[in-house]
Amino acid sequence: MPDVSDDHRPRPTRLRIALDAMGGDHAPDMVVAGADIARERCPDVDYLFVGDEARLQALLERFPALKPISTIRHTPDAVPMDAKPSVALRTGRNSSMRLAIDAVAAGDAACVVSAGNTGALMAMAKFVLKTLPGIDRPAIASFFPTIRGESVMLDLGANLECDADNLVQFAVMGSIFSKSVLGLLEPTIGLLNVGSEEQKGHDSIRQAAAALRQTPLAKNFHGFIEGTDIGAGTVDVIVTDGFTGNVALKTAEGTAKLFSEFLRRTFASSIMSKMGYLLARGAFLKLKQRTDPRRYNGAMFLGLQGVCVKSHGGTDAVGFANAISVAVDLVRHGFNEKIKDELARLQAALQTAETPDSSQAAAV
């Protein structure tokens, strides 16, 4: 088997990415094909495929440029897409998902990408990689199109209930995430609420707003935002609990589908409108490309001691390649190191803001 570690050319910046080759509706085919697409975009990356060796070997034969930068780690086990997280954690010790995460923990890979069962991936990643110092709970983040460009939202479902500390930590991670992946210099942050006035919302949100105003993030903290601000792109980073974030993201997806269906019916409603579609077709194909869900494929698990990206289970090779790109971006930008630095700055600021006799209590 080709393994880059035996290669003696000087490649100081190469990194290896572990892929759960058996996760996702179209695995392992789309995983291997996705890696081949990502190969062109991320030239200094090697691949560790974890899964059924015979099938992966056969697939790699089809991609002659990918094969020499690929390694296979064999396992016959895979986590079922409908497995309960607790069951997967207990019984999936030899699964492709678990071994791919183990590779990151062991330093064999810089990051892991899986299109498998989300709950199982989060449970395993938390158990194996542990959270970063200063982060109580990891969060799931993703980015999506807005009128102004692109925004990041977190948490999308890892934590159904969040306290003010969790939300502040999500703000830190979301801010660094949008710097690393979207390339923003000073991303603005908003807390998702039912109104923009100060007295609105749950206690945890109001306490998080007060705490953020004491931190170095204060200058980029926009305050409360509402659901309408998500599509408007009012802020770059939308911070919310996992229940609300999950509902908001899926509601936006559902509304986009509704609108597409209305659009289809509108164009199909008469001969004139069908001709209109033919004329505008080129522009609509561009719009379709711009809003292609595969472009926004890749939900990041932030706050772990290791980069872990979840690809959509139903995605194809193009979508999986995008998830790989996001993982590589996070590693290349030293995402986790930046989070540690920012949390240290934040903790110092919060301690300074406290009165001397209560400084003990301010320790995160």
Add this chain to the structure above:
Amino acid sequence: MPDVSDDHRPRPTRLRIALDAMGGDHAPDMVVAGADIARERCPDVDYLFVGDEARLQALLERFPALKPISTIRHTPDAVPMDAKPSVALRTGRNSSMRLAIDAVAAGDAACVVSAGNTGALMAMAKFVLKTLPGIDRPAIASFFPTIRGESVMLDLGANLECDADNLVQFAVMGSIFSKSVLGLLEPTIGLLNVGSEEQKGHDSIRQAAAALRQTPLAKNFHGFIEGTDIGAGTVDVIVTDGFTGNVALKTAEGTAKLFSEFLRRTFASSIMSKMGYLLARGAFLKLKQRTDPRRYNGAMFLGLQGVCVKSHGGTDAVGFANAISVAVDLVRHGFNEKIKDELARLQAALQTAETPDSSQAAAV
């Protein structure tokens, strides 16, 4: 001033509606003009305008058919759009909003419509009208377009935190609401959650699901739904807490705006696509009509001893007329009486479902 109570023609089914004539960005003009539009749709309705008499008199002169079925109750006070609910409740005893609600409590009007400050309207309506027996908290409900037709969602912001009993009561009210306003015979009900599996979500949602399965609503209870199901129209009635419902509704609004903007840019992007728009224009105007927010204007306060409808603050006469229609529909269908009957049936069912020794605890 013409007052229908002095009119001796036999009009057994006429009803009078109280209008907060000073609430909303374009009040009182759009309130009076809206009533004139509603007059044609709801022939047996009289209007009680509460607000500045001189301005209202002058406006009514412009609508000769509306004038004879209108009464004015003068007050110089109005609730500011940005007033805190608690302040409005304390200081707004002589406001147009409060006096319009008082008219319902006194039996002078069958229902009230206001385009004023939502929080103030809810606070005053709760204080003056009180909740229905068996309803712990009123909810805000609204309907909106889906791929399958139209659905109702509640609560949209009256109660940020809800327990299982609240959610069950919302399900009852939402079901009767969609029968009354959308004319559905057996509306299906879904609880908004982060997944459809039984173990998902907050305790309150899981307990509400278990309770609903014990009630006469069980046969129409679909179980958990996700954000994507809102636009898909998977169920007719979407039940959720006020925080989540508010975020979901506004996220859908924002996504619809985002999509409209993408559409505008797409058609404007080339000569060809501009020509395409000209051909498809007729179909797009129909789509615009179908998704016109004014069609969906009117958030209902359900669970009060009196029908209270909140119109969007920025609406025009057409939107306000729709809010009036919804209020009239609710009164004509005996909405509140039906809620009382259904709650009695539900309570009986829940008590039967309990073991004899725990039947005390099952009393709502």
